[in-house]
Amino acid sequence: MFRHISLIVLALSIATAAQCSVNPGKQSVISESTSAELLYLHRKLIETESITGNERDVGQWLAAYLREKNFTVETQEVSENRYNILAHGSKRSTTILVSSHIDTVPPYWPYYHNKTTDVIGGRGSVDAKGSAAAQIIAVQSLREHLRDDLSLLFVVGEETGGDGMRAFSSWSERPQPNYEVVIFGEPTEGKLVCGHKGILSFALHVKGKAAHSGYPWLGVSANDVLTEALGALLELRANGLPWSEKYGNTTMNFGKIEGGVAANVVAETASANIAVRLAAGTPNIVRGLIISALSDVKTRLEKLGGDLEIEWAGEGYPPVNIDCDIKSFETLTVNYGTDVPLLAGDHKRYLYGPGSILVAHSDHEALKKKELEQAVLDYRRLILEASRMDHQYQQEL
Ligand SMILES: *[C@@H]1O[C@H](CO)[C@@H](O)[C@H](O)[C@H]1NC(C)=O
Ligand SMILES: *[C@@H]1O[C@H](CO)[C@@H](O)[C@H](O)[C@H]1NC(C)=O
Ligand SMILES: *[C@@H]1O[C@H](CO)[C@@H](O)[C@H](O)[C@H]1NC(C)=O
């Protein structure tokens, strides 16, 4: 099944990969030894639990692995015991940066590799340790060919708002303000992502007045008010939020609702946590729509002596357009957020990774061995084509 690729063949295939428009990656294979290294790396990353906040061990393991492969490894402390990892060769400032995240969502699921089906699973197998492992193998195989002009960046905290990538963006020791090309890894089913929706998250906090449920007129039910507020948001959601051809409808998820203490008590407090995925417009526009949708409920409540507070969770960001101008890849748009908008700088950006987002945060997170192997070839192709375009661009200048 797997042909061993000699260095010469590898060099040839790399040289032609950049020129061939008919999906050269799909016809290639990776050698058995490269595949074994890929699977080993993927397994070790998964076996080291790294739920957001607990990335220390996986970071240490990965730093040691990369040093052994002769990368220069730098670490950036993001918060106590949590480190971003930057790896590069002879150059610290490079044209190309390849990046993914090393944290995962909870809970932990152990690694498995079913040799009959060649399905590999476990927490992070798809999101995003599949990307990380394939990126490392791809970069390692291209270092000589691209004169070591490649860096790798693995960040913490992507799953809970991106504190790792934010910290890298504003790092005083950051190698350079700009890369020319940055390739991000997240599960994209092996396709290039042309963009993803924006996000705006917020919480509603309602304060009413407690009373005996037999005498509700003596209190102000925070649960009633929250229900009305959510009703107003449902109406907004049904026909008042911006949409676009590219990303479809803006969606709004009432992710968590809490209120009151018991059936026989008029609820004093209630709250809801809500995430909006923006298909168009800006967080500011949508904030305005939410405030105005809630204004009647808020005014009525205030007259009764209660309070409705909207707590915005961060600034949010509008839909993120991503470069997908490499012809030999299939493309798609996605509805999840990424670190892509959080890396400051004026660079071309690509988003690609093995595995499907549809299983990513589930208890059956898994992908096929061949998806992982294909990702190595695809990352190589992506890096080569992206860097070639960049060189053309320089010639035009
Ligand atoms: C790392 O560099 C050393 C010394 O140059 C060399 O012996 C070794 O093979 C290299 N290892 C890898 C994985 O490239
Ligand atoms: C591998 O997957 C097949 C098909 O789902 C299943 O029947 C088999 O029990 C699995 N093997 C192991 C070792 O889990
Ligand atoms: C967007 O919402 C409208 C109704 O508000 C619905 O008819 C349409 O199917 C939705 N589009 C998508 C892509 O979900």
Ligand SMILES: [Zn+2]
């Ligand atoms: Zn991810």
